Amino acid sequence: MTASGALRTAEVAAATGYSTQQVRDLERLGVVPAAVRAPNGYRVYAPVHVHALRAYRALAGAVGPVAARRLLGELWRGTVTEAAAAFNAVHARLAGERDEALRARAALRTIQAEEGGPDPGADQDAMTITQLAGALGVRTSTLRFWEREGLVRPERVTSQRVRRYGVDAVAAARMVVALRGAGYGVPAVREVMESLRTFEGVAHAERILERRLAGIGTRTVALMRAGADLAAVVDAVGTPGAR
Known part of the structure; x- marks a missing residue:
């Protein structure tokens, strides 16, 4: 790990079980926000990226990769309230x-x-x-x-x-x-x-x-796992409507 909690691509990959290329691909697809670029051009990630990727893996197991990408994308583009409503809708659909x-x-x-x-x-x-x-x-x-x-x-x-x-x-x-x-x-x-x-x-x-x-x-358990990481993501991005 680099200073101040910053993470290199390889470290994010090791923490989430994805390959470095998959981490880059999921960033490009909007599953996680764009990484900061260091002066040397390398990507610099934060712990929130790890939580988001873990949440995506669990969500993909619960609702499929397409719906999981949509849910994560809504979290970055909308408000926390909107993302929470979407997550609750998944719970309701499974129920x-x-x-x-x-x-x-x-x-x-x-x-x-x-x-x-x-x-x-x-x-x-x-x-x-x-x-x-x-x-x-x-x-x-x-x-x-x-x-x-x-x-x-x-x-x-x-x-x-x-x-x-x-x-x-x-x-x-x-x-x-x-x-x-x-x-x-x-x-x-x-x-x-x-x-x-x-x-x-x-x-x-x-x-x-x-x-x-x-x-x-099995899908419900996967959704529960996603919830823990999504809570960490919400804590990182701030209060509803703040973005």
């Missing part, structure tokens, strides 16, 4: 993903509890596409898309081939809503729904959801 995944798991367990043979009253519980869309809060076109993708299989009745969703189809549609809300893409949802129709059934689908929840937990 929302976890809630949706838990709802998906609950829906899956409901399906499991309802297994055990046809319900004599199933016909009277059938829904039209309009009724089901209203109950789920989605568009009828969304249900048709899910049908084309093989996610939900309604019956077709009458000469007009009107769709009718029985108990099994309604349960499947609830499951698809929960999975899509939890952030699953169509291929992943299809994997879960197809597993429900195989001998592995609910157990395999539940393992998929448990992996999802574990991933959200």
Whole structure:
């Protein structure tokens, strides 16, 4: 370390786990503020750069590198209050993903509890596409898309081939809503729904959801790690609105 807490590029790299070239690249991308230039032209960094780079590494693990760059950039360009709001929004988004995944798991367990043979009253519980869309809060076109993708299989009745969703189809549609809300893409949802129709059934689908929840937990821990370094960055840059 140089005098007065100033750091050379190699020292910043050693403290953050990045290469010297990555440190320069992340500076160029705005993840950290521009380093001061010494009379000899070499970059001179401060401890705040180390905290910012550590925060970026953790944020990238939580939300991905693109969103992490945006969050750090907002901190340098805006106010601390704005940056704190953006950080809180990430927390809220992860919490929302976890809630949706838990709802998906609950829906899956409901399906499991309802297994055990046809319900004599199933016909009277059938829904039209309009009724089901209203109950789920989605568009009828969304249900048709899910049908084309093989996610939900309604019956077709009458000469007009009107769709009718029985108990099994309604349960499947609830499951698809929960999975899509939890952030699953169509291929992943299809994997879960197809597993429900195989001998592995609910157990395999539940393992998929448990992996999802574990991933959200890992990202949440990464976000917590980022918070400690971001607090140090905030202390370094001053009070809200000061810049």
